[in-house]
Amino acid sequence: TLFVALYSLFSLCTAVKTSDIKELHVKTVKRGEDVTMECNMSKVTNKNNLAWYRKSFGKVPQYLGRGYGKNNYIFEDEFKDSRFSMTVNDQKFDLKIIGTREDDGGEYFCGEVEANTIKFTSGTRLQFEGEEMKHSPTPGTVNNNTDSGTLQGSNCSDGEGDTSGYKSTISQDNNWIIALTMS
Numbered sequence: 001t002l003f004v005a006l007y008s009l010f011s012l013c014t015a016v017k018t019s020d021i022k023e024l025h026v027k028t029v030k031r032g033e034d035v036t037m038e039c040n041m042s043k044v045t046n047k048n049n050l051a052w053y054r055k056s057f058g059k060v061p062q063y064l065g066r067g068y069g070k071n072n073y074i075f076e077d078e079f080k081d082s083r084f085s086m087t088v089n090d091q092k093f094d095l096k097i098i099g100t101r102e103d104d105g106g107e108y109f110c111g112e113v114e115a116n117t118i119k120f121t122s123g124t125r126l127q128f129e130g131e132e133m134k135h136s137p138t139p140g141t142v143n144n145n146t147d148s149g150t151l152q153g154s155n156c157s158d159g160e161g162d163t164s165g166y167k168s169t170i171s172q173d174n175n176w177i178i179a180l181t182m183s
Contacts, residue, residue: 024107025124032099039093039110040122049113050093050121052086056106066113067093102128 029035039050051066065075067088075084087094097104105127111120 021109021120021123025122027124027126028129029100029126030129031102034096034098035100035126036087036094036096037108037110037124037126038122039095041091041093042121044112044121046112046114047090047093051111051113051118052095053109053111053118054106055109056103059106061109064095064108097126100126100128105131 025037027035027037039052041047041050044050048068049066052064053061054064055061062078063076064079064084065073065086067073067086069088070090071088073086073088075081083098085096085098087096093110095108095110107123107125109120109123111118
């Protein structure tokens with residue numbers, strides 16, 4: 001039991017490494033429209049390790065899927081829906097949603113996965129016209145509609161690299177931390 005608790009704590013501390021995301025892109029669409037979210041691949045070391053994640057409002061992050069090989073991708077069971085597709089090649093790793101629905105709203109992150117770490121390379125907030133975002137503030141801002149904000153500081157480290165100087169977005173209604181570098 002102590003081992004399980006320590007292992008869980010270690011896993012939480014190394015689940016997310018720093019990121020090159022300076023701010024989230026915002027895509028505002030009408031319900032039913034198609035949308036494409038681009039992945040920044042400029043600093044990716046292994047394109048076969050890219051994956052997409054979604055953070056829906058008030059929920060924990062979800063793994064959507066990943067690319068493999070050339071022009072191939074696989075989605076998690078929950079996202080095996082003809083509305084979702086990826087463009088996978090040497091220049092692109094984009095996520096497309098056809099006919100957006102209300103439950104598609106949220107923050108989408110593209111990241112490079114290595115062992116038990118994720119380095120997010122880009123992020124997009126998908127929102128709908130005429131609706132205010134209430135749950136997840138943009139990094140570096142405070143959203144007065146929730147008790148959330150951006151805190152400066154350090155966090156757990158796996159001993160591989162410096163974690164000082166990054167920002168963590170922490171929200172009281174969401175128990176998820178995203179480590180973002182600010183250059």
